[in-house]
Amino acid sequence: MKVHLVDGTYELFRQHFGSKNRRGESGSDSGPYDATIGVLTSTLQLIEDGATHVGVASDHVIESFRNELWDGYKTSEGMLPELLEQIPLMEEGLMAMGVTTWAMVQWEADDALGAAAAVADADERVEQVLIVTPDKDLGQCVKGRRVVQYDRRKREIIDEDGVREKFGIEPESIPDYLGLVGDTADGFPGLPGWGAKSTAAVLARYTHLENIPTEASLWEVEGLRGAAKLSKTLQDNMELAVLFRIIATVDLDVPVGTVDEWEWQGPTDDFAAFCDRMGVPALAGRAAALAP
Numbered sequence: 001m002k003v004h005l006v007d008g009t010y011e012l013f014r015q016h017f018g019s020k021n022r023r024g025e026s027g028s029d030s031g032p033y034d035a036t037i038g039v040l041t042s043t044l045q046l047i048e049d050g051a052t053h054v055g056v057a058s059d060h061v062i063e064s065f066r067n068e069l070w071d072g073y074k075t076s077e078g079m080l081p082e083l084l085e086q087i088p089l090m091e092e093g094l095m096a097m098g099v100t101t102w103a104m105v106q107w108e109a110d111d112a113l114g115a116a117a118a119v120a121d122a123d124e125r126v127e128q129v130l131i132v133t134p135d136k137d138l139g140q141c142v143k144g145r146r147v148v149q150y151d152r153r154k155r156e157i158i159d160e161d162g163v164r165e166k167f168g169i170e171p172e173s174i175p176d177y178l179g180l181v182g183d184t185a186d187g188f189p190g191l192p193g194w195g196a197k198s199t200a201a202v203l204a205r206y207t208h209l210e211n212i213p214t215e216a217s218l219w220e221v222e223g224l225r226g227a228a229k230l231s232k233t234l235q236d237n238m239e240l241a242v243l244f245r246i247i248a249t250v251d252l253d254v255p256v257g258t259v260d261e262w263e264w265q266g267p268t269d270d271f272a273a274f275c276d277r278m279g280v281p282a283l284a285g286r287a288a289a290l291a292p
Contacts, residue, residue, distance in 0.1 A: 001052055001053055001123060001126055001127060001128055001259075002023050002051065002053070002126070002128045002129070002130060003053045003054075003055075003063040003116075003120040003126055003128075003129045003130070003171065003259060003262065004051045004053065004054045004055075004130050004132055004150075005008065005054075005055050005056075005057070005113045005116050005117060005120075005129065005130065005170060006043060006046070006054065006055070006056040006057070006132040006133070006208065007056075007057060007109055007110070007113060007129050007131075007132060007133035007135060007138075008039060008056040008057055008058035008061060008090060008091070008094070009057075009058050009059045009087070010109075010135060011038075011039045011042060011043075011056075011131045011132075011276050012035050012036070012038075012039055012058075012083060012086060012087065012090055013035075013039075013083065013126050013172040014152075015034070015036075015038025015039050015042065015160075016034065016038070016080075016082070016083055016146070028172065029206075030103070031136040032082065033086065033089065033278045033279070034088050035082075035126050036082060036086045036089050036090045036093055037278055037280055037283070039056075039093075039094070039235055039279075040090075040093050040094065040280075040283060041283065042072055042096060042152070042178060043056060043094065043097070044097065044100060044286060044290070045079070046132075046282065047164075047264055047290055048286075051260040051264070052263055052264060053092045053099065053120075053259055053263050053264070053283055054099055054262060054264055055099075055100040055101070055102065055112075055116050055256065055262045056094050056099055056100070056101050056102070056109075056114035057101075057104060057109035057111075057113050057116070058091055058101065058102070058103050058104065058109050059087065059108055059109050060087060060088065060103035060104055060105050060265065061076070061104075061105055062074060062076040062079065062084075062092065063075055063076065064104070064105075064106065064107055064108045065106055065107065065251075066108070066186075066247050069243065069246065069247055070087055070187070070188050070243065070244075070247055072187045072188060072189075073077065073184070073186060073187045073188060073247065074186050074187040076093075079172075080291060082257070083248075088103075091103045092274065093245075093271075093274055093278070095265065095268070096268050096270040096271040096274045097267050097268070097271050097287055098264055098265055098266055098267045098268050098271070098287075099264060100257070100261065100262045102116075102256060104254075107251055107254050110135065110238060110250050111250055111251040111254045112254050112256055113133070113138060113141070113250075114140075114141045114250035114251070114254075114285070115250075115251075115252045115253070115254035115255075115256045116262075117129050117131055117141045118126060118141075118230060118252050119258065120144050120147075120256075120259055121143060121146065121147050123258075123259045126259060127221075128145070128146055128147075128148065129146065129147040129148070130148055130149075130157075131147070131148070131150065131152040132149075132150045132151045132152060133150075134149060134151040134154070134156075134158070135149075135249065136166075136167075136174065136178075136187075137174070137178070137183075137248060138250070139155045139158070139163045139166075139167065139174045140171050140172065140174035140175055140249070140250060141169055141171070141250060142158065142159060142160050142162075142163050142171045143160065143171070144159065144160050145159045145160070148162075150223075151161075152210075167196075167199050167200055168197075168200030168201070168204055169203045169204050169207075170207065172206050172207065172208075173203045173204075173208065174248070175245045175246075175248040175249040175250075176207070176209050176245055177199055177200070177203055178190070178201075178205055178230070178244065178245070178248035179209065179242065179244035179245030179247075179248055180194040180199045180209075180234075180241055180244075181194055181199050182197065182244065183248065186247070186248075188192065188243075188244050188247055188248075190234050191234065191237050191241055192233055192243060193226065193229060193233050194232055194234075195231060197246065198225075198230060199288055201221050201223070201224050201226055202219070202221055202224070202230070202250050205219075205220055205221050209230035209234075209238070209241055209242060209245065214231070214233075214235055215230045215231065216230070216231035216232075219231070221241070245286070252271065262263060265291070265292060266287070266288070266290070266291025266292060267284065267287040267288060267291065271284050271287060271288075272288075
């Protein structure tokens with residue numbers, strides 16, 4: 001079997017802006033639930049394409065335990081109200097459709113996806129785990145071709161070789177990488193002077209922050225410019241870099257259940273009424289027709 005783990009928050013954004021672009025081309029009016037309908041439709045499409053074990057993780061609230069670690073970490077401030085309001089609606093619809101749904105409050109969607117990927121990876125019956133998001137944070141969960149990311153928009157599989165090609169480092173170094181370069185989307189800055197190229201070059205050699213020699217003269221990294229300055233910045237700010245790495249590390253200690261619990265058994269009795277509320281009664285019929 002294959003396991004599909006979907007980033008519902010990312011998917012909600014993707015559907016919202018994708019439908020907005022399509023409406024712009026056609027001139028048609030938008031509906032208040034377009035993004036939610038899009039997520040339900042795209043999730044059902046996975047099942048129509050053969051997915052059997054599916055879990056969707058969402059940020060029920062945008063804030064998480066990471067906000068206690070760093071004041072500047074991302075919040076819901078500035079988020080489009082029409083998207084913020086649809087998060088619980090999307091979760092309600094997915095659960096009514098019978099899809100395993102992890103609505104995160106203490107943790108984030110990424111944590112649930114990483115935890116579920118680890119559970120699935122440990123199950124010998126699982127042939128492949130597909131984490132359905134291109135989010136760079138989830139690159140740390142990739143293992144060979146067994147645990148991969150799937151970018152639905154590009155129809156692209158990102159395996160371990162893909163992570164190396166994109167970042168120049170091993171998947172296990174992704175948190176260290178983000179600890180140094182930062183992540184503007186998540187609201188932490190990284191260290192001054194540590195750009196993508198220099199960070200990749202150093203971590204390709206040393207893998208983790210603690211392995212980097214404290215003296216630049218000991219660095220075995222060819223062609224790296226400004227090593228002395230980078231080294232001093234790192235030594236002066238090591239605690240901060242480690243904090244940012246902690247923030248960027250997916251927390252696997254999330255209760256997500258077992259692979260068997262994620263098997264789709266068809267929609268619940270509530271799904272037809274939900275689809276009627278959304279104005280898409282035909283979607284309920286599609287789901288019912290697919291029920292095993």
